[in-house]
Amino acid sequence: MTMTVVVPFDGSERSELSIPYAIELARRCNAEVRVLRVMQNEIEGSSLPVSLQKTVRHRVEKDLARSVARHVNEAVKVVGVPRFGNVMDEISRAAVSAGFLVMTTNGRTGVGRWVMGSVAESAIRRVPVPVLVIRPPEKAALATARQGAERLFSDVLIPLDGSPTADAVLHIVPGLGADIRFHLLTVLTPDGPNPARVSAVLKAAAARLTEAGHTVETATVEGSAPATAIVEYAQKEKCSLIAMGTHGRSGLSEAFLGSVTDRVLRTAGVPVLVVRPGRHLWAKGKRPLAKR
Numbered sequence: 500m501t502m503t504v505v506v507p508f509d510g511s512e513r514s515e516l517s518i519p520y521a522i523e524l525a526r527r528c529n530a531e532v533r534v535l536r537v538m539q540n541e542i543e544g545s546s547l548p549v550s551l552q553k554t555v556r557h558r559v560e561k562d563l564a565r566s567v568a569r570h571v572n573e574a575v576k577v578v579g580v581p582r583f584g585n586v587m588d589e590i591s592r593a594a595v596s597a598g599f600l601v602m603t604t605n606g607r608t609g610v611g612r613w614v615m616g617s618v619a620e621s622a623i624r625r626v627p628v629p630v631l632v633i634r635p636p637e638k639a640a641l642a643t644a645r646q647g648a649e650r651l652f653s654d655v656l657i658p659l660d661g662s663p664t665a666d667a668v669l670h671i672v673p674g675l676g677a678d679i680r681f682h683l684l685t686v687l688t689p690d691g692p693n694p695a696r697v698s699a700v701l702k703a704a705a706a707r708l709t710e711a712g713h714t715v716e717t718a719t720v721e722g723s724a725p726a727t728a729i730v731e732y733a734q735k736e737k738c739s740l741i742a743m744g745t746h747g748r749s750g751l752s753e754a755f756l757g758s759v760t761d762r763v764l765r766t767a768g769v770p771v772l773v774v775r776p777g778r779h780l781w782a783k784g785k786r787p788l789a790k791r
Contacts, residue, residue, distance in 0.1 A: 502530035502598040507590050507618065508566070510536065510559075514603050515566055516635045519648035520770060521601040522575045524631065527652065527675040530598055531576040536563045537589045538581070556583070569641070587621050594626035601631040604764075619764075623745065629671060629774045632764055647739075651770065656682040656738040658729050658759075659704060661697045664744035667776040669704055672742050673711055680714045681705075684732050686725040694719075726762035733769055742772040 504525040508514050521532045538559050563579040570577045582589045594600050604619045623630050635644060655672060659665045672679065683704055685697045698719065705715045716736070722728045733741055745760050764771050 502528055503596065504530050504532050504599045504601060505593045505597040506532060506534045507600070507602045507622070508534045508536050508563070510562060513635060516639055516641065516644040517601050517603045517633045518570050518577070519641070519645040520631060520633055520651060522570060522572050522577065523648040523651050524599055524601060525575045528598060531578065533593065534563065534567055534577065534579045535590065535593050536579065536581050537586045538583050586618060587625065590618070590622055591625050594628050597628050599629050599631060600626055601633070603633045603635060623773050627775070629772055632771045632773065634767070650739045652676055652679045652740065654680050654682060654736065654738045655740045655742055656684060656729070656733050656736070657742050658684050658686065658725070659697070659700055660685065661692045661700045662744070664776045666700070666704070667744045668742045668774050669707070671774055672772070673708060673713065677712045681708050681716070682732070682736055682738055683715060683717045684729065685719045686728045687719060687721045688723055688725060726759045726766065729763055730767050733767060738769060740770050740772060741767055742774065744774050744776055
């Protein structure tokens with residue numbers, strides 16, 4: 500079965516900016532991209548005449564096809580998937596057989612639009628696969644998104660706190676290409692884990708990645724605000740992606756995004772890949788063949 504990268508798409512230009520990132524991700528794991536367009540407000544529970552509902556469906560499908568056509572790619576198959584129903588239910592259903600979910604935050608609201616920030620947070624809580632969250636700058640163009648996607652895996656920052664959750668990222672991202680340059684960062688806080696233990700974890704992770712052929716940089720900083728330290732390091736080192744687990748020492752609870760992950764998602768100027776521990780990225784446990 501072909502691996503899929505699912506892109507929830509609300510029809511807005513901002514939402515479409517996530518598609519180039521999905522294509523780059525799919526290229527690296529031999530997957531296809533499925534652009535999922537869920538229509539909820541116009542259709543579900545609508546009192547519109549059946550004929551008008553059919554017109555709306557046709558319009559949605561036509562708009563989706565037009566958007567997908569802008570992303571024809573020789574290396575990656577990109578298909579549009581129209582669905583009608585509850586947004587999160589359809590996203591969760593599509594994610595069951597997917598390898599990744601890729602989506603933007605802060606999409607427009609209104610008829611046919613989603614509040615993408617809340618949808619992204621709900622997706623991270625509910626879907627069984629890693630979620631790549633894109634926060635494009637205001638008035639970002641598609642060309643800018645394509646440029647960002649090209650360097651998505653050039654410099655990847657992985658914050659480590661010594662927990663199995665934080666370490667979960669190391670079982671996923673390295674398989675996406677030997678050309679990835681890694682930055683491993685630990686933030687020592689006054690009430691954090693033992694510095695010696697964290698240092699040992701950092702060295703072991705670096706050794707593992709180096710042995711696999713990656714270029715690795717390591718850093719340790721002190722501070723009382725881990726999220727701020729992570730974002731500042733990413734800015735200073737011009738990292739292209741932050742990849743982090745969600746159930747670390749200050750990770751995700753069943754009810755809401757945890758403080759560190761949540762703050763990084765809201766303040767980082769680069770895409771963030773959020774990984775839930777104990778979830779399998781690859782179908783039947785098989786690792787994809789990354790294109791080197």
